[in-house]
Amino acid sequence: MSRAKKKDRFMTGVFYAIGWIMLAFLLYLTFTIIFDGIKGFSPDFLGAAGNGIFNQFFNTIYLVFLSLLVSVPIGIGAGVYLAEYAKEGKFLSMVEVSIESLSSLPSIVIGLFGYLVFIMWTGMSWNIVAGALTISILSIPLITTETNNAIRSLPIEYKEGSLGLGATKSETIRKVLIPAAMPQILTGVIMAAGRGFGEAAALLYTSGQSTYVNWHNFWKITSPTSPLNPFRSGETLSLHIWVMRTEGALNPKATEIANFTSAVLVILALLFTLVTRRISDKMRKRNNGGK
Amino acid sequence: MEDKITIENLNLYYSDFHALHDVNMHIQKNEITAFIGPSGCGKSTLLRCLNRMNDLVEGCRIEGSVKLDGTDIYGGDLDVTVLRQRVGMVFQRPNPFPMSVYDNVAYGPKIHGVTDKQELDEIVETSLKQAAIWDDLKDRLNKSALGLSGGQQQRLCIARALAVKPEVLLMDEPTSALDPISTSKIEELALQLKKDYTIVIVTHNMQQAVRISDKTGFFLLGDLVEFGETDQLFSMPKDERTERYITGRFG
Numbered sequence: 062m063s064r065a066k067k068k069d070r071f072m073t074g075v076f077y078a079i080g081w082i083m084l085a086f087l088l089y090l091t092f093t094i095i096f097d098g099i100k101g102f103s104p105d106f107l108g109a110a111g112n113g114i115f116n117q118f119f120n121t122i123y124l125v126f127l128s129l130l131v132s133v134p135i136g137i138g139a140g141v142y143l144a145e146y147a148k149e150g151k152f153l154s155m156v157e158v159s160i161e162s163l164s165s166l167p168s169i170v171i172g173l174f175g176y177l178v179f180i181m182w183t184g185m186s187w188n189i190v191a192g193a194l195t196i197s198i199l200s201i202p203l204i205t206t207e208t209n210n211a212i213r214s215l216p217i218e219y220k221e222g223s224l225g226l227g228a229t230k231s232e233t234i235r236k237v238l239i240p241a242a243m244p245q246i247l248t249g250v251i252m253a254a255g256r257g258f259g260e261a262a263a264l265l266y267t268s269g270q271s272t273y274v275n276w277h278n279f280w281k282i283t284s285p286t287s288p289l290n291p292f293r294s295g296e297t298l299s300l301h302i303w304v305m306r307t308e309g310a311l312n313p314k315a316t317e318i319a320n321f322t323s324a325v326l327v328i329l330a331l332l333f334t335l336v337t338r339r340i341s342d343k344m345r346k347r348n349n350g351g352k
Numbered sequence: 353m354e355d356k357i358t359i360e361n362l363n364l365y366y367s368d369f370h371a372l373h374d375v376n377m378h379i380q381k382n383e384i385t386a387f388i389g390p391s392g393c394g395k396s397t398l399l400r401c402l403n404r405m406n407d408l409v410e411g412c413r414i415e416g417s418v419k420l421d422g423t424d425i426y427g428g429d430l431d432v433t434v435l436r437q438r439v440g441m442v443f444q445r446p447n448p449f450p451m452s453v454y455d456n457v458a459y460g461p462k463i464h465g466v467t468d469k470q471e472l473d474e475i476v477e478t479s480l481k482q483a484a485i486w487d488d489l490k491d492r493l494n495k496s497a498l499g500l501s502g503g504q505q506q507r508l509c510i511a512r513a514l515a516v517k518p519e520v521l522l523m524d525e526p527t528s529a530l531d532p533i534s535t536s537k538i539e540e541l542a543l544q545l546k547k548d549y550t551i552v553i554v555t556h557n558m559q560q561a562v563r564i565s566d567k568t569g570f571f572l573l574g575d576l577v578e579f580g581e582t583d584q585l586f587s588m589p590k591d592e593r594t595e596r597y598i599t600g601r602f603g
């Protein structure tokens with residue numbers, strides 16, 4: 062065996078090992094979190110009062126939903142614009158790099174920015190919309206970048222085929238390019254939702270650290286205590302973990318609640334990822350005929 | 353006979369590069385016109401002028417005129433989407449969209465305003481029959497078009513082009529990526545279709561031009577060297593360069 066070949070084998074082995082170690086670590090982490098969560102479980106954790114985290118669970122889903130409502134259309138729109146309409150050149154590459162780095166800014170900075178804009182300037186108190194918008198600042202770049210890349214990597218033949226049939230550019234984008242790019246765009250959506258599930262720092266001073274809801278008012282969306290009222294403050298699961306570990310630590314069950322919350326959050330995020338992945342795979346299969 | 357397409361003093365530039373020099377050509381209705389010549393001589397470029405696909409190329413500039421039934425297609429009297437509906441195109445590499453067979457064929461008609469499901473069904477069936485691929489595909493209309501073989505994909509693309517009821521069909525080396533059997537199917541198909549359509553085909557294969565075309569144009573470095581009846585051009589070429597090319601004594 063030549064030296065180059067030996068080296069190649071060795072490096073392949075190293076990368077495999079790193080891969081397996083990562084996977085093992087991930088599984089270990091996931092199971093530990095879930096196991097610890099279950100260990101201290103008590104039924105009142107499931108409720109919407111006292112030690113229960115049902116409100117936080119609901120808030121998390123609601124906030125992620127609202128932030129996707131904003132970030133998906135804007136992110137896809139911006140990505141399509143970059144890929145199809147913006148003039149190629151230095152300026153465009155600069156914009157692309159800026160967008161990519163926007164999502165990697167420290168989230169506490171984005172959180173304080175969100176606080177300034179959505180809370181101070183509007184004069185409102187902490188609310189879920191402010192939190193969702195702040196998360197969107199972090200997640201729009203993810204969807205934009207993914208959409209931009211997805212559309213650019215499509216074969217030029219799709220576009221030519223569509224235009225050649227007399228379609229306009231916008232019809233081509235809406236009916237051929239975006240559907241063809243959708244499986245990959247969904248990857249961006251998964252990452253965007255991940256920001257919403259996991260983020261705590263950005264929500265600290267935007268969606269707030271408290272929740273006052275009355276489930277009897279569920280459909281009275283304008284009532285300040287309706288769970289559906291997006292302009293009420295709403296603590297999410299990840300923030301709840303943080304709160305339980307700081308000021309909430311006076312609660313004798315704080316550790317158990319925090320652990321259980323972590324478990325629920327991990328499962329929720331995992332579930333969302335798996336379901337979206339499935340949809341994306343289904344789409345890919347439908348588009349490509351199983352190839 | 354009247355011209356379907358008239359090309360007059362056509363010059364085309366890719367930025368500084370002068371790709372077509374003073375091309376004049378009369379393309380007749382219900383005929384197959386073939387473009388032959390060595391690679392890079394401007395065959396695809398000229399073909400793409402006929403439905404303005406060169407509009408997509410940045411820095412591409414055109415002088416002279418191309419008339420479809422007497423209307424200058426670059427003159428502003430004809431909307432480019434209408435032009436491309438009337439002058440359809442089949443590309444070198446089969447390019448079905450990543451969707452079902454049905455949706456591929458129905459795409460064009462939907463774009464042009466057909467919404468009635470039953471009407472769409474009929475168009476899809478007719479177009480696939482015209483492209484001689486209905487029997488192959490009728491049971492897999494809802495399957496992805498990307499799962500088909502290359503030859504099937506190309507015939508699907510022809511069906512897709514026919515579905516918008518064009519008058520002219522442009523084909524850019526439609527068989528260059530296909531096996532001999534698929535190639536002869538496409539050639540038969542072209543001969544069938546010329547009854548109802550005007551066909552312009554670019555081919556890298558001289559035998560193909562002989563087999564199917566009525567007229568042939570021979571191009572060299574952006575010049576249309578010779579244009580005439582296919583039989584005539586291949587048996588008694590007028591230009592020495594044509595003769596050298598068709599006898600394989602070129603370059």
Ligand SMILES: Nc1ncnc2c1ncn2[C@@H]1O[C@H](COP(=O)(O)OP(=O)(O)O)[C@@H](O)[C@H]1O
Nearest residue numbers: 366369371390391392393394395396397398409
């Ligand atoms: N988009 C383009 N930009 C610049 N030059 C081009 C472009 N497309 C083709 N050309 C040039 O124009 C000439 C003719 O090309 P083409 O029409 O594709 O030739 P053919 O189809 O006969 O092989 C070639 O020299 C080619 O390099």
Ligand SMILES: [Mg+2]
Nearest residue numbers: 395396397554
């Ligand atoms: Mg060519």
